[in-house]
Amino acid sequence: MTFEYAPALEATSVVKIKSEYGLFINGKFVPAKGGKSFPTINPATEETLSKIAFASASDVDKAVAAARAAYSKVWSKMPAAERGKYLFRIARILQERAREFAVLETLNNGKPIRETRDIDIPLAASHFFYHAGWADKLDHAGMGSSPKPHGVVGQVIPWNFPLLMLSWKIAPALATGNTVVLKPAETTPLTALLFAEVCQQAGLPAGVVNIVTGDGSTGSAIVNHPGIDKIAFTGSTAVGKGIARAIAGTKKSATLELGGKGANIIYEDAAIDETVEGIISGIFFNQGHVCCAGSRLLVQENIQDELLEKLKRRISMIRVGNPLDKNTDLGAINSAAQLAKIRELADSGDTEGAERWSPQCDLPSKGFWYPPTIFTGVTQAHRIAQEEIFGPVLSVLTFRTPQEAIEKANNTPFGLSAGIWTDKGSRILWTAKHLKAGVIWANTFNKFDPASPFGGYKESGWGREGGRHGLAAYLKGDH
C-alpha cells in the first residue's frame, strides 16, 4: 500500500527572477567585461531561469580593488559594534524575505522546499545573527587581545547549500572586520545575487561584499589574485589541494572545507526506529549532496538483517519529485554533470560486486533525477566505500566489534563527519574519542548550528567554520 498525497505546491509568485544579472561590485550590479554571460537553469525542469554575467580575471580585479578600498577606507575604521549592527540588519532582512529565498533556492538548486524553508534559509539568517554579536567581542575569542582581520578575503562556495554556504563564509568574515569577494557556484548563483540586494537594503557600505559569478576560472582568478589576503573554500578535495598548492609560498592563508565519506556506525543496542530515521537523514538529506553525509553505513553484523528490512521499508516511503511540493523528500540532482558522476560511481558498485537496491519510484521525465539507492555487501576496497558519491547512494558494510568499527570508519583519507547509534553512553564517548572526524553526531545526524564548529580532519580540509573556533580562520593571532 502506498500513501497518496494531493500536490501541495509552494507558490512561486513570491520570487521575481530578472531576465539577466550583472556582477555585484562596489555596491552596484555591473555587466561583465565584454558582456559574457551564461544561463542558469532549474535542474528539476531544465528550464532556463536567467542569464548570469560571467566574470573574467579583469572583473575579479575590479571586485578585489573595491573590497580593498572598502576595507581600508570604511570597514576597518568602523567601530566594531557598528560593524556588528550591519550583520544584525542582514540577519533580519533574511528572516523577512525567507520565503522568497527558500523558493528561489529550490528553483535554482532542485532541493525540496521543505528543506530550504525549514533548514537552509533559517540557518543562513541565524549565522548572520550569531556572528553579528561577535563583532565587538573578538578580544574574548581566544586569539589574544585585539586580534586583527586579514583584509580582503576571497571566498568560493559550492552548489549544495548555496545561501547557507554564503552565510558560513560572509558572516564570520564581516564580523571579524574583513571585506569579501565571493564567487557562488556556477550552477546556483541566484540566491547569492538576491543576497546582494539584501546588502543594498541593509545599507552595507559599497565594496564590503562583492559577488562575482562565473565558473572555475573565475574562482581561480580569485585564489591567485595578489590582492587577496585569505582564501575560504568549500568544495571538492581535488580543488582544495590545488588551492593549497597555489597559495604555497604566498602570504595567503586558507580555510578549506572539502569532501567526506562519513561512517554512520550502528551498534546492536541502538534504538532501531530512531536509527532508521537517522540513516535516512544521513544519506538522503539534500539528495545526498552533503559533504558530511553518512554515506558509509557500518552496521553491527547481528542486527544487519533486521535493520536493512526496516530501512528498505522506510526508503520505500521517500517521495521523490517536484522540489516545490511541500511533501517532497528527495528533489532533483543539481546538474547533469553531477548526475553523470553519481551514475558512474554507482555503476562501479554493480561491476565490483556489491548488491544494489532501490525502491519502485517513478522519476520525472525532465530534469536530473536519481532514485534513493543502497548497496549491500560492500567491501572497504570498493570505490563506493572509498570515493565520495555526493548523491542519494548508501554503501552498507558490517562489523563485529567496536574496534573493527573504528578501524573501518577511519579507513579513509577523509575525516569530516561520523555517526554513532547506541544506547550506551560510555560507548558513545569511547567511539567519538577514537573516530578521526571533525563532527560527530551521536544518536542524531546532519545537525547544523552557527554556534557549533564544523570542519574536517585529514583530507577533509583545514580549519573550522562556526562557533568561536570558526573565528580563528578570519583573525590573525599573536603568534
Add this chain to the structure above:
Amino acid sequence: MRIDVKKTYKLFIGGSFPRSESGRCYEISNAKGVFIANPAQASRKDLRDAVVAARSAFGGWSGATAFNRGQILYRAAEIMEGRAAQFVDEIVAVEGVTSSAAKKQVQEAIDTWVWYSGWCDKIGSIFGSTNQVSGAFYNFTIPEPMGVVAAFAPQKSSLLGLVQTIAPIIATGNTVVAVASQKLPLSAITLAEVLATSDLPGGVVNILTGMTAELAPWIGSHMDIDAVDATGLTSAQDKELRVAGSENLKRVSTFKAEQSPQRILAFMEHKTVWHPIGI
C-alpha cells in the same frame, strides 16, 4: 694524562640511537674550524623509519592522561637540570658563545619544558567549548592531537629552539620527527639522551640530524605525516614543502612567538560532538 672519551652522535629513532642506515655522517666544527664531532647524516629511509616509530607511539602517547604527559614533560626538565653542565659545555664548544650565554639558553630550555608541562591538562578546558546550539542537543568541542608532526627546529639555536619546537607538539599527545639545526645538531642528540631517560615512551620524540634541504622534500611528500612545523626552513624550502604537502593536505605552520599556546593549537584538530537531550 688521560684521553677524553668522546661521544658518538647518532640519530634518535623509536627510543634507540641508530647510526644512519646510509652509513653517512658529516663534520661539525667549532667557530674556529676545529673538529668536534661526526653526527649522522639522516637519509630518506631514516626519516621513514622515524615516521613509523612516531606513528606506532601515537596511540599510547595520545591515550595517556594529560596529567601523565605533564609529569613526563616535567621529568624532562628535571633530567635536563641535572645535566645542565654538559649542555653548557656543548653549546660553548659548538656555538662559540660565552658560558653565561650558554647557561641562559639551557635554563630557558628547561623552563620551556616546565611551562608546557603545565599546559598538558589545561588546553582542553581553555580552548575547548560547550556550544549553545538551538535545540535539545548537548554539543561540545574538544581539541585533539593531530598525529605525527614533523618539525624543523630553528637553525640558529642548538638547544632552546628545538625544545621550543618539540615541547608544544608533544604536550597534547602528538608524536614528532624533529630535524635538528643542520649546523648546530649536537645538543639535539644530548637532548635525546635526556628524553630517553625521562619516562617518555620510545617513538614519541624522534630526532634526525643531517641536511635540512635533503630531508625537507621527503617530509613534504610523506603521506603519513599529518602536520609540519616549518620554522627552521628557508622560504624556498617552505614553499616546496607546502606544494608537496598539499597531496595529503598537511597542516604547515611557522612561528614567530617563541612560546605560546598557539604553538600547541597549531597541531590540534577540533572535534565537535552532538547528542540529543531527552528522557
